[in-house]
Amino acid sequence: DVSKALSEARDDVARFLMSYKFAIDTTMAKVNILNEEFRYVHDHNPIEHVSSRLKSPASIMEKARRRNCSLDLGDIRATILDIAGIRITCSFVSDVYTIRDMLAGHEDIRVTEVKDYVEAPKANGYRSLHLLVETPVRMSDRTEQVPVEIQIRTIAMDFWASLEHKIYYKYAKDVPRDLLDELREAAETANRLDVTMERLHNEVRELGDGTEDRLPGPEEL
Ligand code: 0O2
Numbered sequence: 493d494v495s496k497a498l499s500e501a502r503d504d505v506a507r508f509l510m511s512y513k514f515a516i517d518t519t520m521a522k523v524n525i526l527n528e529e530f531r532y533v534h535d536h537n538p539i540e541h542v543s544s545r546l547k548s549p550a551s552i553m554e555k556a557r558r559r560n561c562s563l564d565l566g567d568i569r570a571t572i573l574d575i576a577g578i579r580i581t582c583s584f585v586s587d588v589y590t591i592r593d594m595l596a597g598h599e600d601i602r603v604t605e606v607k608d609y610v611e612a613p614k615a616n617g618y619r620s621l622h623l624l625v626e627t628p629v630r631m632s633d634r635t636e637q638v639p640v641e642i643q644i645r646t647i648a649m650d651f652w653a654s655l656e657h658k659i660y661y662k663y664a665k666d667v668p669r670d671l672l673d674e675l676r677e678a679a680e681t682a683n684r685l686d687v688t689m690e691r692l693h694n695e696v697r698e699l700g701d702g703t704e705d706r707l708p709g710p711e712e713l
Pocket of ligand 1: 653
């Protein structure tokens with residue numbers, strides 16, 4: 493009957509969304525291990541900040557509509573690859589690629605696509621490395637391969653993208669031309685900052701004693 497069908501559909505959606513939450517949890521655990529290990533063992537931690545988000549049902553539906561995707565959960569899983577999103581912010585551009593290599597080398601992470609907007613920025617100036625990955629989520633009765641979008645960017649790229657995102661929504665995606673030009677210029681400034689900071693970091697590292705940004709270990713506290 494109708495109410496049974498509705499309650500089954502609701503359970504299917506809940507299980508569907510839960511698999512993405514678990515994929516975020518397991519991927520975040522891997523990133524957190526890297527983050528903590530780097531803090532104790534190495535003289536420089538490439539990870540500055542990590543965040544995650546599960547796309548809301550409303551924005552999943554909105555994207556499905558834009559992509560002409562049916563509301564079948566299998567179609568949505570195959571089409572909308574950023575339902576689970578993780579964002580890793582690094583200090584330097586080289587860190588972005590260090591983190592990429594570490595995650596891509598993980599046995600439970602299969603990279604399905606790389607969008608390198610660092611090497612080839614978008615026309616508006618957006619820069620970030622996007623890894624589309626699949627990770628196994630083991631549940632009581634099955635294992636699912638769940639897609640996760642991992643965005644890796646520097647602090648400067650993140651600063652720019654956060655403001656651009658706000659402006660884009662403030663103007664309901666119709667941003668005035670002069671503002672777009674200024675944003676493009678700001679993206680170039682951010683890029684120059686990234687290049688300068690990396691050069692300075694390397695120069696100081698060559699002089700340094702290898703302890704520059706390591707937190708004290710437990711025995712030193
Ligand atoms: P939110 O709020 O971060 O979730 P799409 O643009 O999503 O239709 P696709 O191929 O999935 O198509 O896009 P892509 O290039 O992989 O980018 C997806 C995500 O990258 C976006 O998610 C943003 O987080 C980020 N992104 C991509 N381009 C830009 C940009 O020009 N400016 C900013 N600020 N962020 C960008 P959402 O769902 O749009 O947003």
